[in-house]
Amino acid sequence: MPTALTLLAHPDDAEILCAGTLVRLADAGWQIHIATATPGDCGTMTATRFDISATRTNEAKASAAMIGATYHCLDERDGLVVYDKPTVQKAIDLFRRIAPALVFTHPQDDYMMDHVETSKLARAASFVYGAPNISAFPLLPGSKIPHLYYCDPIEGIDSLARPAQPTTLVDVSGQHEKKLQMLSKHASQREWLRAHHGMDEYLEAAKRHDAARGRLINRPFAEAFVQHRGHAYPNNDLLIELFGTC
Numbered sequence: 620m621p622t623a624l625t626l627l628a629h630p631d632d633a634e635i636l637c638a639g640t641l642v643r644l645a646d647a648g649w650q651i652h653i654a655t656a657t658p659g660d661c662g663t664m665t666a667t668r669f670d671i672s673a674t675r676t677n678e679a680k681a682s683a684a685m686i687g688a689t690y691h692c693l694d695e696r697d698g699l700v701v702y703d704k705p706t707v708q709k710a711i712d713l714f715r716r717i718a719p720a721l722v723f724t725h726p727q728d729d730y731m732m733d734h735v736e737t738s739k740l741a742r743a744a745s746f747v748y749g750a751p752n753i754s755a756f757p758l759l760p761g762s763k764i765p766h767l768y769y770c771d772p773i774e775g776i777d778s779l780a781r782p783a784q785p786t787t788l789v790d791v792s793g794q795h796e797k798k799l800q801m802l803s804k805h806a807s808q809r810e811w812l813r814a815h816h817g818m819d820e821y822l823e824a825a826k827r828h829d830a831a832r833g834r835l836i837n838r839p840f841a842e843a844f845v846q847h848r849g850h851a852y853p854n855n856d857l858l859i860e861l862f863g864t865c
């Protein structure tokens with residue numbers, strides 16, 4: 620069974636950025652793994668970091684279960700994700716245990732540094748996890764450099780407010796209701812976002828963004844990606860081959 624992995628910073632990032640595509644992959648027979656760098660321990664104005672981590676881990680697991688996916692966490696701390704040797708090793712070991720053929724992560728620039736550092740972790744692990752000596756975990760069959768896609772930056776703009784230029788748009792119109800149901804599993808975040816970001820539209824923001832992406836292909840909803848095409852990475856656009864569109 621082909622395997623896809625998202626390595627994103629926080630619980631709910633996968634649901635916001637690529638859950639529609641994950642639903643499509645799961646429906647097509649892919650095994651899905653959803654990993655986060657942190658358990659979302661700062662995503663609260665009131666709970667202790669232990670309580671909110673437990674709450675958000677359960678929310679992430681419940682969301683993943685909706686598509687038969689497995690949830691993983693590198694157990695780093697919110698706001699403190701760094702690209703350093705121990706954390707790269709954790710990411711490599713995660714990849715090693717999963718052997719993903721398809722990986723999603725954050726873009727190389729985004730609104731906050733946890734996303735930027737997690738993107739670097741995923742890029743590093745994707746390149747090297749198939750090298751026998753890089754991890755103590757056994758090398759699974761099929762371990763090789765995967766197709767790597769960067770999700771949209773939050774709100775579709777980088778840290779200098781420049782709009783992202785997608786290489787790949789996936790029509791998720793038929794999957795969008797389920798995407799919102801997955802996002803709704805992260806109930807704790809509706810309150811947190813209202814308090815910290817001044818926005819009370821957790822689901823509406825996802826709808827608005829995906830509708831804007833959908834307009835680029837004349838469909839109700841789409842998710843946008845940029846494919847990593849550096850040396851040694853597969854160059855064919857696997858998502859387009861699987862799902863069409865552009």
Ligand SMILES: [Zn+2]
Pocket residue numbers: 628629632734
């Ligand atoms: Zn995030």
